[in-house]
Amino acid sequence: MDFEIFSVGYLVPTSACELGTTSAQQGLMAATPVVGIIATSHIWGYLADTRGRKKVLCFSMTLSFVASTAAAFAPDWITFSVFKLISSTSVAGAFALAFTLLSECNPEAKRAFLLILTSTIFLCSSGIMAVIALPVLPLKFSYYIPALGIHFNSWRLLNLIYGFPSAISAFGLLFALESPKFFLSVGQEDKALDVLRTMFVINNRKSGDEYPIKSLALNEEEAPTGLTGLWSSIVAQTIPLFKPPLLKKTVLMSVIFVITYLSINPYVMWMPYIVDGFMRSVRRGEANLTFCERIRATHHLSHMDQIMAGVSGILLNSTSLWFLSAGLFLMFVAGTINFGFLSTFTVEIFPTYVKAMAVSLTLMMGRSSAVAGINVLKELLNTNCEASFYVFGSVTLVGAGFYFLLPAEASPVKTASKNRQTVP
Template sequence: MGVKKFENVPYEDALDMTGFGKFNYLMLALVGSIIMGMAYEIFSVSFLVTASACELDTVSSQQALIAGTPLVGIIASSHFWGYLADTKGRRKILCFSLTLGFCAGFIATFSPNWIVYMLLKFASSCGVAGTYALALTLLGECTPHSHRPKMIAYTTSIFLVCTGSMAILTIPVLPLKFSYYIPVLNIHFNSWRLLNIIYCIPCALGALGMLRSYESPKYLLSVGEEEKALEILRGIHTINNGKDAEFKVMSVSLDEESTREIVVGLWASLKSQTTPLLKPPLLKKTILLSLLFVIVYFCLNPYMVWLPFISDGIMRAMERGDENITFCQMLQTSLDVTKTNVSISIALSGNKSTGRKTLLISIQLLSGVAGLLVNLSSSWIVSNILFIIYVSGVLNFGYLATFVVDVFPTYVKAMAVCLCLMVGRGSSVLGINILKALLMDHCQLSFYFFAGLTIVGGLLSFLLPSDLEKKKKAEP
């Protein structure tokens, strides 16, 4: 009796039939290297701007300008990368953007002055601006639906680990005492320039990995390349199940509506790719998810940015024996301390029996309630546990991204992820400045304000669509 073959299988069902295994974990590792490259290139400036101050002869205002350059690059180019990924492919654009990020970042190592360094860092940040969103999109489109929330949520933990590891790399490298003069450039190659090169390496590794990786089969299907998509699905099935296992799908369908338009000209094409997100039926989804990204980033990212300041204040208060006062009182007594680099990395894997919408809402509400309660206890242990629970809400960066990956059609998916992340990061800039001012003068108000808004985000999350039900495959 011959093996039953399946014709015209919906994409999600075909992806489920490839299984879950080696390929998916290799893809997660590749996405992890891409996230590391983005994090290192964007956040390295905060470590290098001070270390390079003497040689580049920068004053505080110039250092602040350099430090803000990566964020400007991200906001300026994220939209464009989303457009390119939706029109040219995820793999090709990730290769190009990572290569651009590496080349500009590497050349910045040999900057003769701070202006050249700032311009090159702007170029490198523009290069990696869309990599996080595009990596999430690629991961989501290559992962079976039942495992997708978990895999994308892991990327948040990877991101937090990457940002924390930067300090670990800095400790042994920056103190190195060597200096090699390069007459052609009239510069000295020393420890901060070496550290800059080290921070560039993950971008190069990510670009090389993408060259050996598959394109998103869902993207190929959306542009009419069914045979190529089916070939990649076969390849994924082989990696997960071995060469002897047979992939029973003979043809696959996208099973979603596409209104991709063919237009001439870059501006007209960019506009046509963006317009669907700003009109029905996608407008409500765009507004809701953008608003949730704004709330999550605005409320939680500032606390992660100022975590070194907060952690140092708490530790100094404990050293002085000020343990029986509230969290904010401990900070208020430590305003004159010097900042240190401290990072918290939180990893959480959702229970498969818990829907991701329920998990997202639970994390958001638990985080907000913990933030409101931080200053109601005079026990430093209780206060710190509540604060850790509050900042653990950053896990929703990943869970929220899974909804963007799922609810938007393939032809605008990368654009949607990039735009949502862009508005979220943009709002965090405002939050960072507001939080710093409040921590200095109105610490308790800061927790009530940010934690209260976090709870509002949890309530708004009830408007998100329910988890998609897996369709049962038809049996003969």
Template sequence: MAKLNTVAFEEALSMTGLGKFNFLMFILALLVVTGMTFEVFSVSYLVPASACELDTTVFQQGLIAGIPLLGIIATSHIWGYLADTQGRRKALLWSMVLGYCAGFLATFSPNWIVFAVLKFASSAGLAGCYPLVITLLGESTPQDKRSVIIAFLNTQLFLSSGLMALLSIPVLHMTFAYYIPFLGIHFQAWRLLNLIFCLPCAISGISIYFSYESPKYLLKEGKHDEALEVLKAIYVINTGKSQEEYEVHALSLNEASAESTSTGLWSSFASQTIPMFKPPLLKSTLLLSTLFVIAYVGMQPFVIWMPFIADAFMRSLENGDTGISFCEMLRLAQNQTDTETSDCSLNVVAMTSVFAISLFLGIANALFGSSVNTFGKKKLLIGFMLMSGTCAIFLNFIHNYIASGIMFILYVVSAINFSFLSIYTVDIYPTYVKAMAVCLTLMVGRGSSALGINVLKSLLTYNCELAFYLFGGLTLIGGIISFLLPSDNKKPKTVDE
């Protein structure tokens, strides 16, 4: 059959089909997300578990818990720049390697300061992995399946969090302590757990080494032959046919390129950033950044402190405090813990509950992610934000532990909105700034949540009701602002339109 002369990239990608290659790419993305989740959110379990040995105060624990997000602020922009100028695969590989190395070294921290610094370094290394793997996956997946695939990927965030809770149960209840003289530390259970948490980063790094670069990135760089070879390889893997049967001879991107041609580092860096803050992308950048801030500030602190909240909730139930409000249960449990002998292990039932909640969120994300094309990401985003904000506010008026637990779960279910916001970012921005845009919007959201993490911990201790009024109200505002997003039946405009 005669080959076509020139084919637009999206059409050429669709012609490769959907099959084994896309499945393998999705598995790779799952490994990357698992590695990032395990390392960045490990502080949720390691901070309370290490409190006895490192002798940390409440303030120091809050500081350590927020450190990973500060690391993300520090380097997200850089990773986006590297991905848009050096390649998605190369940047992603270095991201996982650096994250693993710093995470591994954190295992042997002699004090909380060294532990915090190394966690900052590991999160700084991993700051780019989630947005970069979304970009790589999106640019390797046919357009009609892209939204569903990316939405499904976010499910792994929740499943990984649940798996962390399950792993912490047997490990943190081990009682061994091996002294390491030249470091002056005792190798205890929480250090072993940290080693386990950083292993997926190593596995991901090895897997990325054997993966393909994004064909769309190669085409944007003017490497037409290399991009075509990657598409041919995808075609062969997906269909089992020979490269000669792939009916594409040449490719066209049909997309605007960077305006700046300067080779200077600063000029190159600026050329990847400035377009996002100029029309026609300015409105999208401001709107998506605002929504990422609201989503992350409203949800991320509760995800980080979920083990703490679940532990307090379950301890209150064990004491028979079932006819009081959610916040009163947390206060009573904390007061009891303060008067008892220090115990840095986490409640087994509580960790099982964290797993159950994470599993529920993962299933919800999978169900709604698979139907995103049916319901529309805008409607789902608005609906979950409005529902969650309402549940958070009304949580303070409920005096039944079952109803309180349900309302709390319905509040945190809004965390699946990260998927829909990520889809918007991938859809709206052109290739030459796509990775930078995903990194920047995530950086703004995650960075602002660092403040929320410290604020929430204090509020849960001293004014719990205000915490749910503030965070729930913010989520409601996010639902209202989401009405400004482009509708699903209208293709978002990019710089070339």
């Protein structure tokens, strides 16, 4: 998902010469993936909760690979944008769906660790993209394809490379197991037992006949039944999130996602701009300048983690020691790890039949706020850099306060009897 969405940051500027794009057209191209994600996250959540996590993920990854590959052979910027819209739309729910599937197929004791590990890999993928782009983009080859009227060159090759992980994911998902909790939530106990029996065989290297559990029960509210029609089904999956007892959870998680994305994600987006200005000032040997003064000087010439992020942002311009201000900035943007913590918490507190939709919906709310934050931050960096850290840092601290209003995570549920298991 990360490769597909943020690939435009590398492909749009490097394709400008061949596609003949203006600055405004490049802006539209770069915004396309964000539009696709915000517009369709809710739909992917609905499909995952009604059709299955594995099936929907496999389809979305396949469609993303096909559309991304087609974009690599686009003859103009409009065609490129259309295919990128399709590919980004395809992966819009990948993060939420993958988290949901992973959480429902692993023991509760190891669940949080695996989800945080996954979110860490997700955050590291941006750096991996840069490592891949460094040797590929400078390549000086160009093969003309008469049928399309295009030259296949380095930026098109990079596009293909960035789309390849979607193909790997789709292939791997063919061998993955569906969530047993999903099967139970839609009344397919036999299939849930088959999945758990397969896990038992793989984990213990024993025969499936030795699996001791004969029946299962889902220890939570089950999905509504007897619905006909697509719209009725979507409404039935959505309305419970905005009614008690789930309303409080939905509002709180949405607010915290909004604050996290609004306050911290813009700094990640503008990281190259900020770090470039800061390091240029350090290399010039300029002394007694605060973090923002260094950025201005250069560009004129040319939970506990949330709590720490907010304090670091507020204190950032209180020191003229470059290494201390750099450390505070890193602590501030380290608040991005909250994306993983929040998603982990969301999959724990919502019932199975609306879980994927809950993760998708709260993520969509956060991503929508990031669009506003990115534009506001860019303006503040140019006009009043200090105010940006005070404002966003304070907002982050407010977000930390909302953590104390969240409900306690569910405790493990024990096996009810020898041959009947209650699934937590």
